[in-house]
Amino acid sequence: MARRRKSSIQPLWFIVAAVLILAAIVGARFFPAGVSDPYRTVPELDVAAYLENANSLRGNVYKVEGEVANALAWSPESGRLISVDVDEGRNTIPVLVTPEFNAMNIQRGQRLIFVMEVDERGILVSRKVTQV
């Protein structure tokens, strides 16, 4: 009787395939973003530092991405004050969206990228707003 022939697929191939798949996944994840973030050169806002002492960040420009939580107030002259959940919802920070973005619809649940300056009173004032 003839002896069944063993599988010819080697385990090495499985490993290679897994690495390739993982690389594809990681690449799919990071590559598009890095390619689509227009503010790659702007540092991220250290939310913890901001909460601790905003004065130390005055004059700096940061970017932050978050989800619009609520519209707190609106002034035709000064713009809109909104709250944005950041850090995966662990913190919420107020952002003053200046009137130059009045044409932009901002509503709860939107995910936006803000480029902001910390003004002299520690208020985050938007410079750029981009919808993710």
Add this chain to the structure above:
Amino acid sequence: MRRFVVLSLAASASVLLAQDAGDVGNSAAATGGARPPQMNEGFVGRDIPAFDPGSEVVAYDGKIWNINNNRLFRARFEKFLNAPPATSDEDRRYRETVAQILELLTPGNTTRDKQEQALKLLRQASDYPDDANLCITLADAVYAARTTLGQIDRIKRENELLEKERQRLEWNAGVAARNPLTGPTPRKDDPLAQENAKIERDARLASGNRQLNEVSQTIENNKLRIATLEMNAKGHMQALILQFFATRRFQHVLIGNRLYRTIFTDSDGSLDMFKRMADALPANRDAGQIKMGATLDPQVSGEAKGGTVVGGGASTDGGAGGGTYFVPQGQSFSARGIKADIQNVGVESLVGGMATAAQAVSKLINSLSQLEGLANEAIRDVNEGVEAYKFLLAQNELRSATERLAETFAIGEFLPSVRLLTRDDKRRALQFTQLNNELLAALEVNDLTRAEALAKEIQAIASDFDASKPLAKIETARMVSSLHLAKARNAAAAGDRETMEAELKAATAIWPRNPALAELAGSIFSQSDVQQKAIVDFEQLLGQKNYRRIAEDQLRFIAATAMYPDKQEQLRKVLEQITGIEAAIIRAQEIEKRGDAAGAWESVERAFQQFPDDNKLNQVRADLTTKAADFVRALRQAEDLEKRDQPGSALAWFLKAQRAYPASDFAREGIERVTVEILPDAK
């Protein structure tokens, strides 16, 4: 100089004018009852102390007082009642001496020898203390009067001689005028000779006429001097007798009166001298501050140009001097008798009253006989009063007996019948008087309990004592006091402090030692003590903001502050706060039971902001702070940053807190607050 003091007359007037004072005290008919008795003028005015026997009161200067019911008389009367009887050998000898003097001077039975004997006895009587040296004063007055009379006799004899001298001079002058002693008779047809003869005759008569004038003038002067000396002697004796009468020395009045009659045998016994003196007193009732004094000091003096003196005087050693010296220039003579002076040094009413009293006495008493009659009547009345006292004492009628004895004592304090009363005779009256005085004192101070006991005690020993009047007053006062106490009790219960105090004061004024008053006052004061302590505690706890302690003892403080509206309001606020705190705690506990520690904390925190000093609230708050630590920390951080003017970070923390407890009022309020700060023009 002797100054006659009219003060004693005021005292005598009260006795002398008893009858007239009766009209003063009972003048309702005269006035139609429109004025009280003391307001009536009476016929001698109101300046004289007037006694009303009906009411036993003396009225003077618009004021009245009871003669039996005044401290001064009561004290003197009690002293008399306690004094031993005047039964010692000395007292007996004094009484016998006075009686002997009166016997020796009895009118119709007296002789010159008896009078001399009486004068000697006067000096002996003066050795006894009871006499107060009055007899020697009287003896001296008699001696002085006799000396004056001797002087008057000498002046009269001198006048007789002068009269003879005048007759002689008149005869000589007549002879000289008719018969020229020298030279021829001038012819009638020779006018010059006639004129010369006339000049010669006038020259012859001039000396004789001058002597005649001098003698005549001296005679007239001596007559005036006699009158003055007599006036002096009589005036002094009369004044002394009146003084005895005023001081109720009636036996001395009799002795003095009888001696006066033996001295001034030609006198009618009228008190003319006293009248003239009294009338001379310038009593002006309408004047303001006037003090008047009267001096009875008749003086005679003469002076003459060229040194010639006509004068005379009496000395106390029995000698008398006098003489007439004829001088060619003539002489002047003056006599002064009564002198009245006014000093503007106040005490006007008293002095004016005394002057008026003296005048009134002079109207009532015209003669020494009248005075003697009054003295005899007083002695008889006193003796009768003593007998009446003894009789009433035997009848156990102590009130009447004591009144009679008091009246008798007031008049005849120095008379033998009064002074011979034994201590046993006076003891019961003394007991009655003491009890009566105690009763009066008890009634004066409204010690009604004591007064009632005394009234009953007096009633037991004096059958004629009318206890109805004091007992009626006591019962009335008790009733009124009870009414005031009832009002005070009601006011205290109602918290009406003002009325309570007024009623207690009124009740105290009526019956200070009322046992019910003490009981009620003790109760109120005890209550007041508790109340006051509660008030003190309340204020102390309020100062410490220990409202919970106040709330725990709120029943005590509610009662204590019932009469203090301001404290009541404070207590109301405190209790409202505690109620609010308790409500917050209960609400927090309920919220915590639902697992909402942050909500519970927030409920407590709201109360804490209002009442940060409440320990219980603090404890609950501390527990909940631990349980809602993240939320509380976020809020604290937000508030801290808000205070540090970091609205961005503050708002971030408020948002974080709201994220932890979405229903948080503190977070919402903080967000709104900071939002407005960031966007002041927000819509």
